[in-house]
């Protein structure tokens with residue numbers, strides 16, 4: 001069909017048409033990639049990074065890895081009850097294909113899952129139930145699963161793919177669910193919610209996980225890591241690791257190790273790689289250089305994933321955000337610009353989406369966030 005259309009365009013262009021230099025055929029990458037079935041899904045989330053932050057990154061480095069991703073879109077990030085989402089609902093919708101209530105982790109239906117407060121009693125509201133995630137379906141169909149983050153691994157964004165909670169403020173319960181999911185790769189921070197020494201209930205969740213996994217705790221161990229058949233668990237900090245300068249391990253290094261391990265799986269994998277640093281910096285209304293450095297580090301991790309996807313043509317790579325943070329704008333100041341924030345919180349601004357690989361075309365254009373989750377769910381259900 002596509003060939004016929006191209007032929008028709010060529011014919012209709014005989015008179016008055018300026019021939020284009022054949023540098024690179026527009027959309028050529030798309031044609032190649034659509035021939036492959038989706039075998040692996042990699043979703044990368046730059047938490048809180050909207051168009052403004054990506055603009056700043058692009059001014060800092062005009063060779064961004066995301067510029068090699070042929071499909072670009074915008075995502076409307078609202079949640080079930082709020083025009084401005086938080087990270088919990090922002091990730092739950094990508095994980096389940098359904099809009100949920102802010103501060104809830106992959107539970108629904110929205111009318112039966114009230115907006116939780118931090119000190120609410122630890123009880124499930126009546127009728128509020130887990131929503132299936134495509135991570136769960138992929139695992140149950142024999143695919144490998146992996147989560148990587150710069151923050152606590154049981155923080156809202158990673159948790160939404162593998163756990164269910166009517167409140168994001170139940171870190172010990174969420175940590176238990178993450179351990180129980182039996183991920184093939186789990187890399188990030190937050191060891192204090194897994195360790196017997198620091199958990200309120202004294203349970204040694206980390207020890208339980210490490211009985212059946214390769215457990216790492218330092219950058220040296222990560223550098224020396226060679227993938228085998230065992231699950232890979234690396235908790236490199238007691239809390240989060242969002243400050244770039246003091247982070248014990250880099251996001252590109254974690255992503256590289258994760259992909260090396262996931263690639264060992266014979267039937268493909270699903271993975272979510274996140275930086276939380278971009279959200280933290282924008283919440284703090286940090287200087288331009290800070291946010292730019294955070295996003296450039298994330299883009300280096302995208303380069304690692306993109307290199308993998310180029311070598312493994314069945315890989316669908318999607319790079320986006322759960323929401324925008326800071327109301328980030330680059331305002332004119334003479335021939336330069338200055339970063340202006342409009343909030344310390346999140347905003348409703350649409351976020352960019354970049355896609356590469358089989359079926360990536362479907363993710364282009366202006367999309368509702370639930371459409372992204374539903375399309376991923378559809379792909380995994382067909383496995």
Ligand SMILES: [Zn+2]
Nearest residue numbers: 048087279325
């Ligand atoms: Zn945030």
